[in-house]
Amino acid sequence: MFTRRSLAVAAAAVPLAAPRVLAQTRYPLPSVTLVTHSSPGGGSDVFLRELIKHLTPVMGVSFAVENVRGGSGATAVARVARAQPNGGMVYATTPTYIQTTLLSRPEFGYDSLNPLSIVFLDPQLIYTRVQSPFQTLAEAMDAARASPGRQRWGAANPASLERIALERLNRLVGARAAVVPHEGGGDLMINVLNGTLDLGIGEIQEINAQDEAGRIRLLGVLTESRLETTPSLATAREQGIDLVVTKFRGLAGPKGMADEIAELWAGALRTVLDSPAYRAVYAKESLVPTPLLLPRAAAREFTTRVATETASSLRELGVVR
Template sequence: MKIKQVMASFGLFLVASSMTHAQQAPYPVARVSLVTHSSPGGGTDVFLRDFSKQLSTVMKTSFSVENVRGGSGATAVAAVAKGAPDGSIFYGTTPTYIQTTLLSKPPVGYDGLDPMLIVFLDPELIYTRADSPHKTLADVMAFAKANPGKSRWGASNPASLERIAMEKLARAAGVKVPIVSHEGGADQMIGVLNGTYDLGIGEMQELQGQLEAGKIRLLATLSETRLQGLPKLPTAKEQGFNVVVRKFRGLASPKGLPDSVAKAWEDAARKVMELPAYKAEYTRENLTPMVLGREAARKFTTDFAAETVTSFKELGLLK
């Protein structure tokens, strides 16, 4: 009888140990590559570096950020699509990978990856250099109208949300200006700082350093309402230019990623969002947290793509 009791107890111990081990199972790979089309210092580059720094402590694995440029993001998307679906490689998503697919029709589009997470909504900001003679958005538009061909604006790559937003802004103001594209926000910033461009567009993460250094001045946010962290900054809409855009930041994987890995990322992301230091950081940068796991991220991406098609048709970019 005692032998049976001992064996039964030992069996329960093994089950409990197995459950504990399953709960504490380590992430399946020791190193994760986060790929972006953005240049170093650009919005997605900064997001991935800041986010992965926090994730490393939660997921107990190492991260690296790889800047794969070219093709308005298509090169980076194709590189990740070829990767192993084992949790070792992901693409940092923004509306650009959807827009590039729709406009350029590359061999591998956004639908060649599997959306895994949506992490933030990120407001777009219009800015100029600090010593610019243009003090308001209306000043820039007035100059562009009075001096055809002399005003130039910067933007990210041709298929980016930023480029489309600038095209919308020009239409709303009734001006025709050259809008010069770059592979990332850091390259565009140089053109604004040296006076090549009267306007630039970007997110607070990539503008913060130059803003704190007093090198640039914000003129408008392209959000529906004023930002909580920048209550004095007017929207473009309230300044008479009805342009509102929505940018997201997230992650997509090669197709075939196990559900368990996707769930590990969702759980880790939710924990990271609650870390006091990171919460203070993303609040300061006016990022709006919106953690969506795999199924919700898939639906969000599909809906966003449908909205983009409608917008492109209205702009005459798609038939």
């Protein structure tokens, strides 16, 4: 299994494609729509809007982000699955599109799309509003154990990786907190800030602005080791909670998209990941680039493996049979 640490090593060791390779082949269309199930300001929305700033000059096309909400991501997946496989529409993948498929079995699931690339691994953090009495994740869990069923925790949409992570957290600590799903990270943040929720979970892109404004407090990170950008923030494991979560960010297109188009995406992504301007952005957000997973074949293999592991986790939680 590819881990956050192994991919970080690979990112430093594997040379990325030179920009001149891209310049020799023109993208087949002048514009591309990037579809996400995320609401404006949510993790995938922020990911796409920052990425296209750097992709536009490399690929020579015009990009537009389309936020398609509903169905825990199923509506957005269906939108892309029905599109022409000509490179004009691409979906921003996260574990949500796999989990939605396994939980609700929509007409168009994750396997209705063809992965193009896995771009980043994305650390998940648990946070609360700054007025909260909790200074650490361990303190919040102690309070949850002392009053089972009293706390309210917020996650993104019902089938998200974050939702499953909080359900696992409930089991690990015996909290029985109510896990409240939302349509996106922006909605979730509002309810943490107004005190409706005791805790929220999300990635740095979603919560960074509120963290820098001093309106939230980070309680713990669900990674194997501490983040370089927040070295004082303890992992859940360091706080006595054996919970590690790996979230990915990638791209997928309709089935039937030509390999030549997929190769153009892989080359462009290698170029922008190696650019100093974009490297400064994703390093600040603790995103781990995944050069080994940019080619389509590797992205397919990774997606299949994650789907298998996710199905196993859902069965352990008693969510699916």
